[in-house]
Amino acid sequence: MTETTGLRARKKLRTRQTIERVALDLFEKDGFEATTIDNIAGAADIAPRTFFHYFPSKEDVVLADYTVRLDLIVEALRTSPADTAPWTALREAFLTVGADYETQRPNLLRRFRIIESAPSVAAKNLQLQASWEAAVADAVADLLALDAKHDIRPRLIAGAALAAMRASLHRWLTDDGDSRLPDHIELCFELLAAGLGRIGGPS
Structure with a gap:
């Protein structure tokens, strides 16, 4: 350069x-x-x-950091050890993102409040979440050597992981960021792990 x-x-x-x-x-x-x-x-x-x-658009200003964090999650999955269960790899990836969120707490809290208050931003946010789910499902499918188009498990795992993240963020926002976001993420993943943690793990 x-x-x-x-x-x-x-x-x-x-x-x-x-x-x-x-x-x-x-x-x-x-x-x-x-x-x-x-x-x-x-x-x-x-x-x-x-x-x-x-x-x-204006909506894209509010949601400007989405691509960066999606890339972090997908990269974490793609570089996971071969014997790591996808659910475990996803938990670690989302914990990393959660810790990053906390370093930018004031900025992110106001972004999330704008999302909640502006219908057009909320709608764009839902569209982006759908693209996240598809991208994460593809990465999970690669990790499991499955066909994401014909096997339901990658999409199920991706959807559940994103639901855990949404629930964690909702709790964090309810607390005005005063609680620890990674703690909420850890709890949500633990609550879901009993049903999904065995997929792709040791038999």
């Missing part, structure tokens, strides 16, 4: 971070629906068309 390329990349990252920051501030202050792209662009000191170079 040349120095010029590096400077350009850093500038783009700073612009993206500025858009996220001012957009979230405006969503909290004025409400998601009332905030326009023009409002965000003005606060970020960019042209409205520049906004779309970074985000397809």
Whole structure:
């Protein structure tokens, strides 16, 4: 990477971070629906068309970190030892994500509150969760050497793991982030493990 390329990349990252920051501030202050792209662009000191170079929509600003965390989970599954049960690998992956969430507690809490209060963001969130489930199911299928299209187990495991994460996040949000998210994740996975923990594990 040349120095010029590096400077350009850093500038783009700073612009993206500025858009996220001012957009979230405006969503909290004025409400998601009332905030326009023009409002965000003005606060970020960019042209409205520049906004779309970074985000397809307002909803995508709120949900901007989804892809990064999905990649963490899928990578953890793909690099798990061959003798690790998928449920165990998923638990460890989600615990890692949960610990990462806690390091960004204030930022994530306000993102989650916007998701809960804005129907269009909640709808986009559900779409992304469906894509998460499909991606995690494919990774589980690879780990088990199964066909995700014809075997129900990968999708079942993925759906249950994501349900555990949603329940954990709901509890964490109810506590305003004052409790430990990894503790909730551990408990949810333990509660489900009796039925799913044996799939792909030692016989």
